[in-house]
Each structure stands twice: as C-alpha cells, then as structure tokens.
Amino acid sequence: MRIVAAKKLLKANDLLAAENRAKLAAAGVACVNVLGSPGAGKTTLLEALFAAFGPRTRPAVIEGDIAGALDAERIERLGVPVVQINTDGACHLDAGMVAAALGDLDLQAIDLLFIENVGNLVCTAGFDLGEQLRIVVLSTVEGDDKAVKYPAIFQGSDALVITKCDLLGHTNFDPARVAADFRRLAPDGRVFQVGATTGDGIPAMVEWLLAIREDR
Numbered sequence: 665m666r667i668v669a670a671k672k673l674l675k676a677n678d679l680l681a682a683e684n685r686a687k688l689a690a691a692g693v694a695c696v697n698v699l700g701s702p703g704a705g706k707t708t709l710l711e712a713l714f715a716a717f718g719p720r721t722r723p724a725v726i727e728g729d730i731a732g733a734l735d736a737e738r739i740e741r742l743g744v745p746v747v748q749i750n751t752d753g754a755c756h757l758d759a760g761m762v763a764a765a766l767g768d769l770d771l772q773a774i775d776l777l778f779i780e781n782v783g784n785l786v787c788t789a790g791f792d793l794g795e796q797l798r799i800v801v802l803s804t805v806e807g808d809d810k811a812v813k814y815p816a817i818f819q820g821s822d823a824l825v826i827t828k829c830d831l832l833g834h835t836n837f838d839p840a841r842v843a844a845d846f847r848r849l850a851p852d853g854r855v856f857q858v859g860a861t862t863g864d865g866i867p868a869m870v871e872w873l874l875a876i877r878e879d880r
C-alpha cells in the first residue's frame with residue numbers, strides 16, 4: 665500500500681505556487697486570490713471592480729468552481745479575459761490547476777489577475793496559488809463571528825472585504841466586531857466595506873488595487 669502524506673502534497677503545491685509567482689512576476693502581472701463562502705458576493709465584487717477600473721488596468725480572471733461556467737460567463741460578458749477551472753468536486757483550487765489556467769491566458773496582455781477560488785472558508789486557506797495578495801470576502805448576511813470561527817483564512821489574508829453593506833440594518837451583523845477580530849489575526853490587513861450592487865466603497869478598493877499593480 666502506498667500512503668502519500670498531506671505534508672508532501674502541500675510541499676509539491678508550494679513548489680508549483682513558486683513557479684506561478686515567478687511567471688506572473690516576470691510578466692509584470694499582479695495576482696489576487698479571492699476567497700470566501702459560496703454566495704458571499706465574490707463574482708459581484710469583481711463585476712463592480714471591473715466597471716470602476718475603466719481603462720486604468722488590463723484585468724483577467726481565473727474562475728474556480730466545482731462545476732459549470734456560470735461565473736466565467738458573467739465575466740466574459742464584461743469583455744474581460746477569463747479561464748474557468750472545474751475542480752470536479754475538490755473544495756479548493758491548487759497551484760497545479762492555476763498553472764494550467766495560466767497557460768490559457770496571454771500574460772503580456774494583462775496586468776491584474778484575479779483568481780476567484782471555490783466558495784469555501786476552510787480548505788482554500790491552505791493552498792498557495794502563487795498569488796501576490798489574498799482577500800477574503802465576507803457578506804453581512806453570513807454572521808459577524810466568522811473570523812473567530814475560521815481564523816486560518818482571515819489570518820492569511822491581506823484584506824477583509826465586507827460585502828452587502830447595503831443590507832446592514834436588516835441583519836444583526838456588526839462590521840466593527842468582525843473588523844476587530846480580523847485585525848487581531850492580521851494586524852496589517854486592510855478592511856473595506858462595500859455594497860457591490862450599489863457601488864458603495866468600491867472606489868477605495870480600486871485605488872488600493874491599482875497601487876498594488878503599480879508596485880509590481
């Protein structure tokens with residue numbers, strides 16, 4: 665019987681992630697891994713960002729889903745280059761899947777790549793994809809206790825994006841509580857409050873992402 669230890673698989677992932685990171689850096693592409701639960705508003709956030717970027721950046725997306733191409737179709741409608749990965753049941757993307765998707769993108773034609781990970785607050789945290797930044801999207805209908813309950817994903821993120829802020833007041837979600845919990849886990853992390861469907865808070869995120877792209 666052959667037993668492959670999880671640690672070895674993660675090491676193999678890290679090697680592929682390092683290759684992805686080097687490839688993206690050589691092409692001058694900044695890369696953001698977008699994490700969060702199913703339905704948190706990840707794709708809607710990307711749609712709002714792309715509408716607000718205008719001609720200031722050349723974005724692209726890798727969509728990670730267990731099945732189907734619905735999110736990729738949404739991104740394609742905006743004229744943004746997109747590659748859909750179907751994990752066929754796996755609850756997270758890994759660096760090998762992203763390496764394959766990178767082969768389908770013209771890296772010379774883009775400068776800001778978003779990877780929308782499979783909706784999941786647990787497994788996605790453990791897999792480096794070769795990104796420069798991680799953001800975790802948490803909506804105001806999911807409960808403000810999630811940073812305490814799922815610390816790994818928040819700890820490893822560069823920003824917390826609280827979405828669906830237009831619904832604040834309709835739930836008991838306290839953004840100050842989750843922001844404080846996040847800052848304990850990621851003291852240097854940024855916190856954004858947005859309404860992706862209203863556009864509220866999107867300009868601050870756009871400026872932050874453009875500055876990161878400039879630093880590339």
Ligand SMILES: Nc1nc2c(ncn2[C@@H]2O[C@H](COP(=O)(O)OP(=O)(O)O)[C@@H](O)[C@H]2O)c(=O)[nH]1
Binds near residue numbers: 704707827862
């Ligand atoms: N009211 C409101 N609804 C939102 C917002 N962002 C996303 N939604 C809705 O939440 C649902 C899930 O959004 P989606 O972007 O597909 O979530 P994803 O699974 O994380 O990619 C959709 O019905 C969106 O219209 C928001 O800022 N405000």
Ligand SMILES: [Mg+2]
Binds near residue numbers: 706707708780
């Ligand atoms: Mg989505």
